[in-house]
Amino acid sequence: MLNLIWLFLILTGIVVAAFNGRIDLVTETFFSGANEGVKVCLDLIGLMTLWLGMLEVARQAGLIRILARLLRPFTVLFFPGVPSDHPALGAIIMNISANILGLGNAATPFGLKAMEELQKLNPRPDTATDAMCTFLAANTSCIVLVPATIVGVRVAAGSANAAEIVGPTLFATGLTMVVTLLADFCWRNFFRVRRRSAGR
Amino acid sequence: MIAQVLGEVSRWAIPFLFVLFLVAGWCRRVPVYEAFIQGAAEGFQIAVRIIPYLVAMFVAIKIFRVSGAMDIFARICAPLLGLIGAPPEVLPLAVMRPLSGSSALGLATELIHTHGPDTFIGRLASIMQGTTDTTFFVLTVYFGSVGIRRFRHAVPLGLMADLTGLFASLFICHLLF
CATH class of the missing domain: 1.10.287 (Helix Hairpins)
Structure with missing residues (x-):
């Protein structure tokens, strides 16, 4: 599916550019786009190094274990394939917490760490596990308690009540998260039932 | 306050x-x-491992946006989304949001400044920006970092989350403002 989407983006881009008589844009955009991709990664190197260092301090201090134990009812329900003391859960919880607090640049390092830990439990290294799909579903649909960036934009634009969107955002993200996790839950169980009956 | x-x-x-x-x-x-x-x-290795995925995504998204293909795509979708009460101005934002966080924030900022933060469009753009996520960035980078090629139901789930977020933003915006 991603192959198709990627192909669609590039080909329609090139065709439209050619149609508008701006074919020179293609070369220029490809090179500058490639550079931007690497620049994002360079920014990420410092962030990753810093946050993974802090995560290890928190782990050795036992903070992650305490947090994981508190959230165990949820993790058992949504990540049945992950042992309840596995380090992946700590990273998943930190990623979701960072998303809830609107700390975008802390969320990515924890998320990548979580994927690395989940991959250790994966019997087929090129195929996503159920736990990975659940994690990504939770990550992309996550509740947002502090949409700090957009409130800042609204303040800058001279809003009379910049924070009035906080409640609606919380509602919309909450609804999205419930619907998405429910869909994932049904999907997971539907596929498991089908696989089991196919095996008989 | x-x-x-x-x-x-x-x-x-x-x-x-x-x-x-x-x-x-x-x-x-x-x-x-x-x-x-x-x-x-570990930080360096994990960060460097995602370079190919970032470059692939950035190149595709940038050509799609810069060439004007995104505007055409948004215009094609306009009547569809008009049916559910979305003003056509927010369509580029809805299309861009799953693809690229920084471009979407740029579009949202522009909408808020042009129409005013306290208008329907300004509020809707704010809520949409906070609600939906950069699904494709997250999918490619997270899966890419560990070499997963078969994404299974993560793609439809992510897209569904974005659509639900769009509907939920529209619904709450119509209800309150």
């Missing part, structure tokens, strides 16, 4: 976490410096 509180929360969150982690580590007799170095050592 709430805007100020939120500003303070996001200003204090990261310093608070650092202090919490370090003081907790010190109290539990963790060699904090060695522990930090030990964890940080």
Whole structure:
């Protein structure tokens, strides 16, 4: 599916550019786009190094274990394939917490760490596990308690009540998260039932 | 008032976490410096491993946007989304949001400035920006970092989350404003 989407983006881009008589844009955009991709990664190197260092301090201090134990009812329900003391859960919880607090640049390092830990439990290294799909579903649909960036934009634009969107955002993200996790839950169980009956 | 509180929360969150982690580590007799170095050592490799995925995504998204294909795509979708009460102005934002976080924030900022933060479009753009996520960025980068090629139901789930977010933003915006 991603192959198709990627192909669609590039080909329609090139065709439209050619149609508008701006074919020179293609070369220029490809090179500058490639550079931007690497620049994002360079920014990420410092962030990753810093946050993974802090995560290890928190782990050795036992903070992650305490947090994981508190959230165990949820993790058992949504990540049945992950042992309840596995380090992946700590990273998943930190990623979701960072998303809830609107700390975008802390969320990515924890998320990548979580994927690395989940991959250790994966019997087929090129195929996503159920736990990975659940994690990504939770990550992309996550509740947002502090949409700090957009409130800042609204303040800058001279809003009379910049924070009035906080409640609606919380509602919309909450609804999205419930619907998405429910869909994932049904999907997971539907596929498991089908696989089991196919095996008989 | 709430805007100020939120500003303070996001200003204090990261310093608070650092202090919490370090003081907790010190109290539990963790060699904090060695522990930090030990964890940080992995950072570089993980970050570098995602370069090919980032380049692939950035190139595709940029050509799609710069060439004007995104505007055409948004215009094709306009009647569809008009049916559910979305003003056509927010369509580029709805299309861009799953693809690229920085481009979407740019579009949202532009909408808020052009139409005013306290108009229907300004509020809707704000809520949409906070609600949906950069699904494709997250999918390619997260899966790419560990070499997963078969994404299974993560793609439809992510797209569904974005659509649900769009509908939920529209619904609450129509209800309140």
